[in-house]
Amino acid sequence: MTTTPSRTPLTARCSEDLIALAPVVLGFWPEESIVLLTFGAARPFHARVDLPPREVQDKKVRGEVCRMLLGPAQRYGVRAVVLLYFTSDLLAAEAVHTTLARGCRRARIQVVSGVVADGHAYVDLGAGGGRLGPPTPYDVTIHPFVLDALVSGQLPHRSRDEMAAGLELDPVLAAPVLAALADGGLLDTGPPADGRAIGTQGAWVEQTVARAVATGELPRPGELARLLWTLQVPLVRDAAWSLLDRAGATAHVRFWTDVLRRAPDPVAAAPAALLGWSAWQAGDGALAWAAVDRCRRSEPAYPLAADLAKLLEHAVPPESWTGVPDWRIGLPRGGGDAH
Incomplete structure (x- = not known):
């Protein structure tokens, strides 16, 4: 719905x-x-x-x-x-x-x-x-x-199908990112699992996303490849999620739409879910649902998309959301510096 x-x-x-x-x-x-x-x-x-x-x-x-x-x-x-x-x-x-x-x-x-x-x-x-x-x-x-x-x-x-098509992978836009993922061996490498590494990657994601949203400039293909790879870690994804608020939601929608159109299916779940939350906060329930559907195609049981779907099904108002708890809680000290 x-x-x-x-x-x-x-x-x-x-x-x-x-x-x-x-x-x-x-x-x-x-x-x-x-x-x-x-x-x-x-x-x-x-x-x-x-x-x-x-x-x-x-x-x-x-x-x-x-x-x-x-x-x-x-x-x-x-x-x-x-x-x-x-x-x-x-x-x-x-x-x-x-x-x-x-x-x-x-x-x-x-x-x-x-x-x-x-x-x-x-x-x-x-x-x-x-x-x-x-x-x-x-x-x-x-x-x-x-x-x-x-x-x-x-x-x-023109239609909901047209809106959903705008969230699909664009081969031309994605080609440099796919090349960077392949050159870095990231698609064959597991994302960071060590607490200190997660903290470092999370801080980098936080800085990178904040800068891109503020300036409207998309990161370079190599940075996008790193972003997509590291967003597979829930805590790192939450570092990006923590930046979202209603005032800046429209800018987040633009950013995550651009990222999603460059994301191969194995790493598309996180940006799709983040786009969905951004669209909900921007008051665009239709786009939020389309992003949930896109996320589920990549990862059917993705928890962040499931949580958003419940909010949409119950018509929960965007202003009721109080934001994300500090994503750094529980991480080792010194692991939150970006490199």
Whole structure:
């Protein structure tokens, strides 16, 4: 599930406004998706999940969708929701909408509107299910919400797949880093295990990442190779993680995206997880989930990604995070000097 904090308030007065609002709050155009817009809570949020295809839908599947979307809504005291279904399968959307509307009634959450949109026409759904009218043509590509988002950079991707593709290895960018890893024999060498060596590498990582984030300049290929190699050690990775805060999160997103696009799969888990945490702190839940998925492909049970996934699933607000404890705790003295 993608969760995104509510940003600058936008006033929606009709179904087309609601359809245009979805890509703005998500950062991409949703496809075969259910989008939940929430209102009335102390901290409103928006969420997206895949719409289950009609052929796999049953009571259990629809109940899981209800749990994923309405669980966080109940926890945060949401009073009203809008349910948007982006699909050409009207029957699949109607079946899920009936379940979600029933769940909202039980939770005493008002369904303000339900809309199914296929990219060309939309159908309004009732609060309890059922169609309220015939399909209505629409085009939100030049809607003011969308145009403002394009100008401000809030809508950088055409689809979630396009966003995820931006986290994949770029062979051209990665070639110098791969050469440095091979020349240094790092892919065949285990990462540091001695406490003093871990401290030294952690201090170097801390300095290197801090400098790169502050200046916007990516380290040289040899330094990137060393960074990727040593980030395999959890404590060293935590040295980089400890630099993250909400104020600088966007700069960390840029840095870790650049690193991840140069990271071969065996050493991609750490930068992917760090990108995910940075995106969450920057308020970009969609990118955070894409980074979690990228991390899991490299290392399915990576603990840092699993922890982030739990926070995203429960729509935990980024501001609730208090940061990382001192990564040096327990290391031998004198092991925290960079070389």
